Amino acid sequence: METFNIVLTGALLTGTDFATAVEQLAALTRLDSAKVERLLAAGKPTVVKKGVSPEVAEQYRAALTAIGVAVELQPCQPMPVAPPEPPKPPESPTATRLELEKPPETSQEDAAPHPPPPSESVQSPHQESANHSVSRSAAPRRNDRSQSNRASADSGPRNATPPGEVEPVKTPASHGWQWVKAALAMFLEAPWRWMGMLLVFALIMVPLSLIPLLGNLLSWLVSPVLTGGLMYAAERQSHNDDFTTATLFEGFSRNRNQLLLVGALYILGALLLGGVMVLIVGIDFWGPMMGGNSQQAAAMMAQHPSSLLLGSLVVLLLLIPGMMAFWFAPCLVALENLPAWDSLKLSLRATLKNWAAFLVYGLVFFLLGAAASMLFGLAAAGLGSLVSGHSGGMLFLLLVLIPIAGLPAMAVTLLSYYTGFRDIFPSDR
Secondary structure, eight states: OOOEEEEEEEEEOTTOOHHHHHHHHHHHHTOOHHHHHHHHHHOOOEEEEEEEOHHHHHHHHHHHHHTTEEEEEEEOOOOOOOOOOOOOOOOOGGGOOOOOOOOTTOOOOSOOOOOOOOOTTOOOTTSSOSSSSSTTTTOOOTTOOSTTOOOOOOSSOOOOOOGGGOOOOOOOTTHHHHHHHHHHHHHHHSHHHHHHHHHHHHHHHHHHHHSTTHHHHHHHHHHHHHHHHHHHHHHHHHTTOOOOGGGGGGGGTSSHHHHHHHHHHHHHHHHHHHHHHHHHHOHHHHHHHHHTOHHHHHHHHHHOHHHHHHHHHHHHHHHHHHHHHHHSHHHHHHHHOOOHHHHHHHHHHHHHHTHHHHHHHHHHHHHHHHHHHHHHHHHHHHHHHHHTTSTTHHHHHHHHHHHHHHHHHHHHHHHHHHHHHHHHSOSOO
């Protein structure tokens, strides 16, 4: 049977942005971006796979052409007849891996690790836009194979994913903005369904938090389960699958125990931070603060400012890595079926690896939040003057304004949590 060598020509297809091609080829091959940039900038042919069948060769050509990299299929020279060898299983397209090998005319570095296989369903993540690096947000559609691909969002039971098979990738700092942009695009596709789910979410969490002490513990315990349901809905939307408000409760039937364990670990972490604060500041201050005696607490703060400052700094230093560990934990449990403890460790590694993107992400939300607060204040002041003489008018106004402004903001925030996750944890490993 005729076989082919797959050769990168060193050129890009017309209209392809060089930086975008470097980024996508790095994601496809799991190579360092600098190595891929040198490979494409050299402009020399590079053999990436030898002796594959015509069907597999076409799949490689489709995968590389989709990201704008020019590729050639060169027929292999017939080899001398060798003594018969024991039969081997035929090469399966699904088992093929893209390996960068040193061509005779170049001096490339070591062979690349094995990325995900191309398949007939490979599509470019930049078909909708070639101007930014995360297509349609970090939430592409079903059959896309890119650094932001999604795992299957079926509702049936799934086996647990071995922790070693789930590894975060490093993304550019600019992706912090792309996560927010992607989340907004997802929200605008189904705004009423997302606001409906978030309204139900708020109607559950707010009354729980009003119950003294026990309510806070229950809300912390249940929050990862409901967040898992929201992530199931986002995963389904990214695959063009249907979702409803009932999807919010899907976490109670899928991975419930591990999601509850994430909540229990969150409670344990909060209690540990409170214990550290008590040890540093002292129980005399903590008692008035927890009892709601603001005047006595303020007096204690004035008497012991250094202890309070030291306690706050220590708690902050412990709180930051704690937040990083819990950031992706519900997603990893719900969408990747990881145990709770493994999800905390992997989330910490992922956020540390992508600290620059998270820095941009936080700055974007800070600026958007400041702008939204100003607009909300102006709207409330203007409309409040219209109802100032009517009994209950201001209360009615707040009940109208808060859902109108708050629910979309909550939805985009939670969806950016998903788009960031699928950008850092692509499903095609």
